[in-house]
Amino acid sequence: METTAKGAGESAAAAGSDGSSPRRRSAGSRVKSGEIREIIEQEIVTGERRAGERLDEQAVAARFGVSRTPVREAINQLASAGLVELIPNRGAFVRATGLGELVEMFEVMAELEGMAGRLAARRIAASARVRLREALASCENAAARDAPDEYYYENERFHQAIYDACGNGFLAEEARRLHLRLKAFRRLQLRVPQRMRQSLAEHRGIVAAIEAGDGERAEAELKSHIMVQGERFADLVASLTPKGS
Amino acid sequence: METTAKGAGESAAAAGSDGSSPRRRSAGSRVKSGEIREIIEQEIVTGERRAGERLDEQAVAARFGVSRTPVREAINQLASAGLVELIPNRGAFVRATGLGELVEMFEVMAELEGMAGRLAARRIAASARVRLREALASCENAAARDAPDEYYYENERFHQAIYDACGNGFLAEEARRLHLRLKAFRRLQLRVPQRMRQSLAEHRGIVAAIEAGDGERAEAELKSHIMVQGERFADLVASLTPKGS
DNA sequence: GCCCCACAAATCGTATACAATCGCCTTGAC
DNA sequence: GTCAAGGCGATTGTATACGATTTGTGGGGC
Numbered sequence: 001m002e003t004t005a006k007g008a009g010e011s012a013a014a015a016g017s018d019g020s021s022p023r024r025r026s027a028g029s030r031v032k033s034g035e036i037r038e039i040i041e042q043e044i045v046t047g048e049r050r051a052g053e054r055l056d057e058q059a060v061a062a063r064f065g066v067s068r069t070p071v072r073e074a075i076n077q078l079a080s081a082g083l084v085e086l087i088p089n090r091g092a093f094v095r096a097t098g099l100g101e102l103v104e105m106f107e108v109m110a111e112l113e114g115m116a117g118r119l120a121a122r123r124i125a126a127s128a129r130v131r132l133r134e135a136l137a138s139c140e141n142a143a144a145r146d147a148p149d150e151y152y153y154e155n156e157r158f159h160q161a162i163y164d165a166c167g168n169g170f171l172a173e174e175a176r177r178l179h180l181r182l183k184a185f186r187r188l189q190l191r192v193p194q195r196m197r198q199s200l201a202e203h204r205g206i207v208a209a210i211e212a213g214d215g216e217r218a219e220a221e222l223k224s225h226i227m228v229q230g231e232r233f234a235d236l237v238a239s240l241t242p243k244g245s
Numbered sequence: 246m247e248t249t250a251k252g253a254g255e256s257a258a259a260a261g262s263d264g265s266s267p268r269r270r271s272a273g274s275r276v277k278s279g280e281i282r283e284i285i286e287q288e289i290v291t292g293e294r295r296a297g298e299r300l301d302e303q304a305v306a307a308r309f310g311v312s313r314t315p316v317r318e319a320i321n322q323l324a325s326a327g328l329v330e331l332i333p334n335r336g337a338f339v340r341a342t343g344l345g346e347l348v349e350m351f352e353v354m355a356e357l358e359g360m361a362g363r364l365a366a367r368r369i370a371a372s373a374r375v376r377l378r379e380a381l382a383s384c385e386n387a388a389a390r391d392a393p394d395e396y397y398y399e400n401e402r403f404h405q406a407i408y409d410a411c412g413n414g415f416l417a418e419e420a421r422r423l424h425l426r427l428k429a430f431r432r433l434q435l436r437v438p439q440r441m442r443q444s445l446a447e448h449r450g451i452v453a454a455i456e457a458g459d460g461e462r463a464e465a466e467l468k469s470h471i472m473v474q475g476e477r478f479a480d481l482v483a484s485l486t487p488k489g490s
Numbered sequence: 491g492c493c494c495c496a497c498a499a500a501t502c503g504t505a506t507a508c509a510a511t512c513g514c515c516t517t518g519a520c
Numbered sequence: 521g522t523c524a525a526g527g528c529g530a531t532t533g534t535a536t537a538c539g540a541t542t543t544g545t546g547g548g549g550c
Binding site: 301313333335 | 531532533
């Protein structure tokens with residue numbers, strides 16, 4: 001319902017202006033606290049910052065050409081989001097998001113999505129139904145053109161549409177948060193061959209269940225839809241990390 | 246697992262030292278950023294601060310005898326927790342936690358608790374089982390002595406025990422967060438007569454289901470256990486708010 | 491040789507000062 | 521009389537400076 005004034009749609013902008021340039025103060029366009037948060041967040045989720053790495057306030061401040069104050073604010077927000085860990089008088093460290101925790105997060109995500117689907121099947125409004133259909137159609141298009149990146153984006157929209165359709169604003173917000181946090185990891189597993197087509201097939205089943213008003217089925221399908229992602233991802237990570245957790 | 250360095254057990258202290266004295270800097274014991282957060286948080290959840298009220302940084306700073314810096318930090322954390330809304334260059338306003346949103350939150354809480362119970366029934370370890378039994382026993386004691394406040398505390402422990410037993414640290418943390426946010430509202434509905442005894446009976450059933458390894462039953466019982474609270478609470482609020490919504 | 495205490499370095503947390511932005515009120519013109 | 525534009529006030533956001541707490545190291549004592 002009410003946009004929380006900062007949690008909504010800001011990550012897209014950050015993803016676009018990613019790049020490696022530290023973005024020093026370029027004559028008049030100072031970086032603000034929010035931008036710093038986005039950039040560091042990107043760096044963490046993309047793995048540019050290693051887990052356990054200490055991020056020094058002064059160093060970050062110097063890098064962006066700002067003082068410690070906005071950096072502190074950014075770090076605090078990241079700590080609230082669970083991306084960094086604040087040790088009282090030691091500093092801020094990027095939290096190690098181990099494989100185990102990731103699986104846990106996918107497990108919770110599956111439950112929340114399932115819940116949203118169940119509720120959506122019962123409560124979906126006409127306007128939300130239209131948006132859901134549109135989102136599915138966009139997914140079909142992207143898949144037909146065999147465009148993974150596009151599909152990735154439309155997939156976002158599809159899931160957002162389900163959140164919005166569930167009739168529980170709080171749930172929608174929580175799901176959005178988690179979705180955002182898993183974003184980086186989710187992206188990887190779309191590279192798996194055939195995953196896109198299978199994902200699309202699952203999407204169709206989900207929409208069918210929702211349209212039929214079958215909450216139980218929608219829930220079950222969404223749960224497995226997410227858990228498959230989690231498992232695939234676990235396989236992927238396990239296959240390319242030599243040292244293992 | 247990892248304590249998030251600030252989200253854990255801090256509200257109890259705030260509840261104790263509540264009071265009306267603004268707690269000006271009393272010779273050597275300055276109030277810190279965290280304390281300010283706790284105090285304002287208490288004021289918001291207890292309704293001392295009206296919804297929509299703007300909380301002025303300078304006013305708060307003056308009241309606590311500190312500068313604006315720690316106040317800003319406290320307000321930011323409250324914004325992250327969803328208790329206040331930050332409007333870019335306008336200020337911070339305590340968010341209206343309407344009845345509708347509360348019901349939504351209880352709905353999500355029920356789902357998460359149900360999930361925790363389901364997982365706990367399958368995965369519970371021996372040590373966690375002991376703690377769960379102890380927590381239940383403590384609830385029994387409190388109920389036997391007809392001590393609502395004590396029961397309230399032991400009830401907390403009971404649910405925490407389930408979170409810990411579910412084997413999913415991330416879920417446990419999320420559940421804790423939500424539980425904390427609903428704390429103030431939860432407390433009210435224990436005043437409802439007979440609620441304590443009924444709650445205890447439900448606790449027994451939940452433990453029985455978990456001990457039996459029956460995940461489905463544990464989930465169902467926990468869900469209804471929470472939803473009953475939500476509904477009771479909705480009744481309560483609806484009965485004592487004249488203007489509605 | 492080991493342990494304890496003290497000092498120093500570093501870093502966090504807070505205070506104070508400044509700049510930039512936004513809303514509102516007043517004033518002027520149409 | 522109404523609308524628009526500009527200035528003014530207030531408030532947020534950032535910069536810089538200081539104090540307090542903690543950690544690590546070095547020296548002295550047992």
